[in-house]
Amino acid sequence: MKNKVSRLEDKGQRGGSLMEFVFIAPWFFMLLVGIVAAGNLFFAHNALVDATRRGARFATMTAAATPAGTLRTTNGCDTTGPNLAAIQNYAIYGNTAGTGENVSGLSPSNICVEYSGFGVATGTVTVSIVNFNRSFVIPGISQVINMPPYRTTLSGESAGASPNVCP
Numbered sequence: 001m002k003n004k005v006s007r008l009e010d011k012g013q014r015g016g017s018l019m020e021f022v023f024i025a026p027w028f029f030m031l032l033v034g035i036v037a038a039g040n041l042f043f044a045h046n047a048l049v050d051a052t053r054r055g056a057r058f059a060t061m062t063a064a065a066t067p068a069g070t071l072r073t074t075n076g077c078d079t080t081g082p083n084l085a086a087i088q089n090y091a092i093y094g095n096t097a098g099t100g101e102n103v104s105g106l107s108p109s110n111i112c113v114e115y116s117g118f119g120v121a122t123g124t125v126t127v128s129i130v131n132f133n134r135s136f137v138i139p140g141i142s143q144v145i146n147m148p149p150y151r152t153t154l155s156g157e158s159a160g161a162s163p164n165v166c167p
């Protein structure tokens with residue numbers, strides 16, 4: 001009959017699993033943290049795309065000039081529009097008051113609104129996110145990423161003007 005040797009008594013195999021864990025675990029956990037960090041960066045990307053779309057939809061329905069519906073063209077970012085702050089707040093917070101949660105870390109200075117022949121059912125409005133930086137953090141590696149400009153352009157709709165009502 002053969003003499004059975006238990007695993008604990010086998011001197012050549014003691015601690016082998018522990019050594020495998022010591023060498024593999026740091027790489028595994030770094031990979032896991034990297035996946036979470038990349039997911040966070042992808043979430044920020046989606047939030048920025050959504051912010052430009054939300055802001056552009058709101059801008060198409062909002063007056064760009066006084067009186068409402070007057071054609072307007074800007075060279076670059078608008079700085080004097082009557083509803084500029086409301087558009088920026090809507091893009092960031094989803095409301096004109098500028099209250100609520102700002103998940104992406106945007107500020108009004110990151111929101112650029114441009115008009116091109118914009119008026120009632122004519123021209124376009126473009127809402128962009130510019131100069132936005134996002135921190136990409138993995139333990140031991142920290143990088144600030146300059147996000148690309150996100151941009152949504154839509155055609156003019158009501159431009160804040162009430163439709164004419166036939167008598």
